[in-house]
Amino acid sequence: MRPDSFPPLPSGASAPPLRGGTWLLLGAVVAFGAATLTAAQAIAVFATGKELCVGQGCALVGQLTRIPPAWFNLFGAAVFVAIGGMAMVVRRSGSRGVFVVLHALLTAAFAAEGVLFAYQWHVAGAWCQYCLVVLGLVAACNVVLVGKGVLFGAAGFTAACTIFSLLSFTPFHRDLDDGTYAVQNGTGGPEFYLLFGEDCPHCQEVEEALATLPGCTVRYNPVTAVTRELFPTYEHLPAYDPRVNLAAATLLGLDQIPILIAKEPTGLQVVTGTAFILDYVQTLCAPQGGGFDPFGSAGPQDTLFPKDDGCGLQVNCD
Helix, strand or coil: CCHHHCCCCCCCCCCCCCCCHHHHHHHHHHHHHHHHHHHHHHHHHHHHCCCCCCCCHHHHHHHHCCCCHHHHHHHHHHHHHHHHHHHHHHHHHCCHHHHHHHHHHHHHHHHHHHHHHHHHHHHHCCCCHHHHHHHHHHHHHHHHHHHHHHHHHHHHHHHHHHHHHHCCCCCCCCCHHHHCCEEECCCCCCEEEEEECCCCHHHHHHHHHHHCCCCCEEEEEECCCCCCCCCCCCEECCCCCHHHHHHHHHHCCCCEECEEEEEECCEEEEEECHHHHHHHHHHHHCCCCCCCCCCCCCCHHHHHCCCCCCEECCCCCC
């Protein structure tokens, strides 16, 4: 029996109206397509360790989750498979009980997407394009499969966004010390944080130079998890959290490494670009010491933030 011809409920009973067979089929197709997308993302993360996404927003949001992004995406794929499967069951059997469960799952998914959307906006401070696509697919499933019932999911989505906007969040209750993987202890000179990547040749150039300059203390802060032993002669801090470093770079508006953050009497000094970092540390950490003019004759923007002299936060480079 088709859902369109299912007998009406007795007087006084209430339940969401069943959708027609064509709508249920279309919704199932959208749900299974979304499951394929999220499963592919999970496989990509398992295979490469990186999300398939344009820009750095996906990487940052992925680093902020308590569970690995791959498992997060597998869970999403399972939810979409459940939505598609229940849509097909309702289409074939006209079961109101299954349809009620389907409606509840869709509403919960829409509300959950509201939490993720607000988290990107208010906490991460970066947009994950892939996450926005998934949000669109959840919204599409709601519209197609429950019709006017989408208002329940929309209400949950709006409530999540509203509550987040009324709260104050700090991305991490931590500082850059919590992101330090290894420490090169100096002999009393300035203290630096070097935000680096394991496979970034520009970073390695800076690291090699710092190894010859014992006058400064350098805290090495990777923007992604280290997969092999680095700096074997330095003090290691196994509890380091690379998410702190990735968030710091993003909040500074920087998308390339290496990044040197120096503690100075007037505050923190940020220097980027391999050549400028090398000049900076040579001046302050070499035996002769001395001051450093970070602006020089080129102006602050050209000197502190040079282009094409580093690696992307999540991209290998030569």
